[in-house]
Amino acid sequence: xxxxxxxxxxALEQAPAADRVESHLHPAGSFEVSDHTAPTGREExxxxxxxxxxxxxHADAEFMRxxxxxxxxxxxxxxxxxxxxxxARALRGISGLVPNTLWAARVLAEVPSSLxxxxxxxxxxxxxxxxxxxxxxxxxxxAGHVAMRFGAHSKAIVVLNHTGSSTVAxxxxxxxxxxADVSVVSIQDWADDAVHLSHHQARVGRDATYxxxxxxxxxxxxxxxxNVTYDGPGGSAELLGLYxxxxxxxxxxxxxxxxxxxRTKSHAVYKGALxxxxxxxxxxxxxxxxxxxxxxxxxxxxxxxxxxxxxRADSIPNLEIETGEIEGAGHAxxxxxxDDEQLFYLQSxxxxxxxxxRLVVHGFFNDLIRKVGVPSIxxxxxxxxxxxxxxxxLKDSAFGSGA
Amino acid sequence: xxxxxxxxxxxxxxxxxxxxxxxKGVTLxxxxxxxxxxxxxxxxxxxxxxxxxxGHPKYTIxxxxxxxxxxxxxxxxVDExxxxxxxxAMQYPVEVPGVSVSNFLRTAKTAIDGEAPKxxxxxxxxxxxxxxxxxxxxxxxxxxxxxxxxxxxxxxxxAQLELLDPKVAVLDETDxxxxxxxxxxxxxxVNRFRAREGKGxxxxxxxxxxxxxxxxxxxxxxxxxxxxxxxxxxxxxQLEAEGYDxxxxxxxx
Numbered sequence: 001x002x003x004x005x006x007x008x009x010x011a012l013e014q015a016p017a018a019d020r021v022e023s024h025l026h027p028a029g030s031f032e033v034s035d036h037t038a039p040t041g042r043e044e045x046x047x048x049x050x051x052x053x054x055x056x057x058h059a060d061a062e063f064m065r066x067x068x069x070x071x072x073x074x075x076x077x078x079x080x081x082x083x084x085x086x087x088a089r090a091l092r093g094i095s096g097l098v099p100n101t102l103w104a105a106r107v108l109a110e111v112p113s114s115l116x117x118x119x120x121x122x123x124x125x126x127x128x129x130x131x132x133x134x135x136x137x138x139x140x141x142x143a144g145h146v147a148m149r150f151g152a153h154s155k156a157i158v159v160l161n162h163t164g165s166s167t168v169a170x171x172x173x174x175x176x177x178x179x180a181d182v183s184v185v186s187i188q189d190w191a192d193d194a195v196h197l198s199h200h201q202a203r204v205g206r207d208a209t210y211x212x213x214x215x216x217x218x219x220x221x222x223x224x225x226x227n228v229t230y231d232g233p234g235g236s237a238e239l240l241g242l243y244x245x246x247x248x249x250x251x252x253x254x255x256x257x258x259x260x261x262x263r264t265k266s267h268a269v270y271k272g273a274l275x276x277x278x279x280x281x282x283x284x285x286x287x288x289x290x291x292x293x294x295x296x297x298x299x300x301x302x303x304x305x306x307x308x309x310x311x312r313a314d315s316i317p318n319l320e321i322e323t324g325e326i327e328g329a330g331h332a333x334x335x336x337x338x339d340d341e342q343l344f345y346l347q348s349x350x351x352x353x354x355x356x357x358r359l360v361v362h363g364f365f366n367d368l369i370r371k372v373g374v375p376s377i378x379x380x381x382x383x384x385x386x387x388x389x390x391x392x393x394l395k396d397s398a399f400g401s402g403a
Numbered sequence: 404x405x406x407x408x409x410x411x412x413x414x415x416x417x418x419x420x421x422x423x424x425x426x427k428g429v430t431l432x433x434x435x436x437x438x439x440x441x442x443x444x445x446x447x448x449x450x451x452x453x454x455x456x457x458g459h460p461k462y463t464i465x466x467x468x469x470x471x472x473x474x475x476x477x478x479x480x481v482d483e484x485x486x487x488x489x490x491x492a493m494q495y496p497v498e499v500p501g502v503s504v505s506n507f508l509r510t511a512k513t514a515i516d517g518e519a520p521k522x523x524x525x526x527x528x529x530x531x532x533x534x535x536x537x538x539x540x541x542x543x544x545x546x547x548x549x550x551x552x553x554x555x556x557x558x559x560x561x562a563q564l565e566l567l568d569p570k571v572a573v574l575d576e577t578d579x580x581x582x583x584x585x586x587x588x589x590x591x592x593v594n595r596f597r598a599r600e601g602k603g604x605x606x607x608x609x610x611x612x613x614x615x616x617x618x619x620x621x622x623x624x625x626x627x628x629x630x631x632x633x634x635x636x637x638x639x640x641q642l643e644a645e646g647y648d649x650x651x652x653x654x655x656x
Contacts, residue, residue: 339497340460341497342497342498342499344457344459344460344481344497345493345496345497345499345547346499346507346511347480347481347482347485348457348458348481348482348484348485348490348491348493349482349485349507349511349514349515349563349567350482350485350486350511350514350515350567351482351485351510351511351514352482352514353480353482355510355514356482359499359502359506359507359510360499360502362501362502363499363500363501363502363546364500364501365501366501366502367500367501
């Protein structure tokens with residue numbers, strides 16, 4: 001087992017003289033594909049990602065005709081449909097995204113159509129808008145663009161549900177209007193061979209509330225960047241993540257809360273469990289508090305539970321502060337095995353070792369699962385955690401209890 | 404029947420300087436219906452005795468035996484000991500985030516009994532146990548020991564004692580950190596347990612205060628990893644008046 005926590009990078013960096021710190025948090029983005037080059041793996045933002053397993057998505061893979069079935073429901077008052085041509089082009093960049101990677105620039109430039117989810121101003125949608133994306137052919141390299149537009153004071157939940165086998169690069173743009181209340185959930189419940197590179201960029205309007213939940217269980221390589229900027233003061237972002245990596249899987253979550261407006265909030269909680277040989281998770285929590293962003297509040301937290309030998313969890317909180325006039329900023333990161341004292345306490349009440357481990361893992365995720373706020377997904381997550389446990393913890397202990 | 408027999412128990416812990424012997428031959432028999440108080444100064448090994456009986460992995464048994472009704476306790480895993488009828492009320496109960504008290508209690512009861520308790524009577528039993536220990540009914544929805552006050556943790560331990568109904572209870576400094584009202588509530592719970600048929604209690608304490616509420620049949624003075632003197636409850640009164648100095652001086656002489 002290798003467990004690293006990069007405490008050096010987490011050190012608070014302040015630059016009282018200059019307006020900004022030189023870092024990867026200040027990329028010079030461009031929509032021009034020719035302005036970008038393919039990464040080598042040595043770049044700060046790529047150093048953990050196994051590029052060789054991305055099947056060229058990060059570089060020059062052909063974006064082929066999609067082999068992923070895409071179905072959705074359309075609650076009343078909402079528009080959900082594939083658009084192309086000028087309408088699709090007009091949606092590129094609605095979240096304020098200016099690509100800082102070759103692959104994202106290529107997706108915006110080359111993908112002919114976009115999936116538009118349009119919730120008009122003042123519209124409240126109780127029923128979640130669920131988009132089911134089911135990959136049919138892992139040998140097809142493909143790309144997609146999703147544009148979500150939530151009007152002022154609208155309220156809605158959107159679920160992107162990824163299943164099956166696919167090799168896909170996806171840019172998801174989310175524009176949250178002033179005063180809107182929006183929740184976006186992305187579930188990566190892929191088959192074992194899927195490769196999924198995604199960038200979710202949200203721009204949060206004045207006094208709006210945005211919740212983003214990333215849930216990753218399946219896939220060979222899953223990398224998601226979930227970024228937030230603010231379009232005015234008073235916006236609030238909650239970034240949640242739950243992941244479970246099995247043997248050989250690479251699951252990488254990067255968040256970036258870019259506090260571009262005063263009195264904004266960001267709160268991130270990512271929790272993961274790892275089991276099996278060469279299970280690898282990465283969490284990079286970037287927060288930038290810009291000069292203008294006085295009175296903001298930010299807290300980010302990542303916890304990893306290592307269930308077996310042979311796993312690796314990288315956890316890097318990274319906070320850059322350009323103004324000290326803030327309400328609060330903090331982060332926490334912990335990667336640990338089962339707590340022997342917890343197991344002893346439970347076992348001393350007659351509970352078997354494997355049942356005690358099961359309780360602890362469920363307990364580890366429970367608080368987070370309750371925050372998702374979509375009952376059908378919460379139930380599904382409890383079942384999925386149980387299924388993941390059955391692969392290793394519950395199986396192993398059946399042999400180990402007599403030792 | 405319930406009879407806990409500890410014979411010449413020797414225990415070490417690993418330290419930076421190698422293994423260190425903490426228990427140096429403890430011999431003690433707790434017959435059914437008996438309450439034994441173990442009193443001693445800090446560092447005498449009282450808690451080590453409690454945790455060794457329960458099977459904490461930190462402690463290595465290097466000699467001696469522990470049997471419950473003739474069964475070899477030391478050969479059992481931690482959970483097997485609990486299912487055999489041992490219970491340890493801990494001085495520092497452990498937080499288990501995300502696991503509710505009611506889920507924990509039901510899981511433990513199911514494990515101890517080998518079958519799930521009948522829902523209707525169980526809910527009634529839990530509510531009654533919580534109420535008798537002045538714990539709010541919403542207590543069941545809280546996470547185990549998370550954010551509990553010191554008193555709540557101890558009352559929760561005693562609620563478990565009453566619900567899980569072991570043969571022998573080991574109470575490790577259950578009185579520490581309790582104000583007088585909480586001490587009475589906790590003592591009442593222990594006394595209700597003692598009143599049941601054939602229960603044994605090993606009450607480990609630093610202070611004589613709790614012995615005013617839980618009257619022991621035997622008192623043992625524990626010094627430097629073994630029993631230095633045994634007697635009736637009058638020994639506690641003597642300790643109250645004289646302290647442990649009398650036992651500590653010869654050890655250094």
